[in-house]
Amino acid sequence: MKASRNDICPCGSEKKYKKCCWNWREKWAAGIDKYECDQDIKDIIRGTYNFITEHDYRGGCHTISAIMHILLTEKGFNSVVRLGEVQIDGMTFDHSWIDLDGKVIDIAIMNTLQDGIKIPPVIFGKSVSTGKQVEYRYGVSQNIDETAQRVLNMSIGNYLMGGVEQGTLAIMRIIAENANISFASIEETVRNYSRVYRLKSVAPV
DSSP, X not given: OOOOTTSBOTTTTOSBGGGTTTTHHHHHHHHHHTSOSOHHHHHHHHHHHHHHHHHTOOSOHHHHHHHHHHHHHHTTOOEEEEEEEEEETTEEEEEEEEEETTEEEESGXXXXXXXXXOOXXXXXXXXXXXXXXXXXXXXXXXXXXXXXXXXXXXXXXXXXXXXXXXXXXXXXXXXXXHTTOOOSOHHHXXXXXXXXXXXXXXXXX
């Protein structure tokens, strides 16, 4: 999926890309402030966004969603991590995201490994750029590749602990600090999620 300035924006707004999501980073701060949700949720979203932006962190949806789930849950929110195929403007790929009270929160979508544009984050099913409901399809089929299946079969805690050498706990520490959340022991907190799994998401037919 690639879009030039004069193409129709893939977010579904029917506006030209240059008039819509082309400059979504400039609209980010105002965009999050428009959402009516708890300040802790906003802080976790901002902390995640800032990490991805500052480190140009690409393709880390499984790690990001696991970390966000733990932070949200520790703050008392009813978060679920979902994994499945996502379809955006005809492009389909395996992905993980957060389901909070039945609404999609997807920050990692902003920097995937897919070719083309970087997609504005989704908060409660809406684009931070336009404030409108996105037309992305989450969980379009039963099909996921072997890598995604392995991730699905691992608990969230074991997944993060298994990626320590790749920096998973360091990433969690940075995002938590960005969100003004502190832990006596991140390792112990993560191990508490050794029996919590992602849910495979398949859209209803």
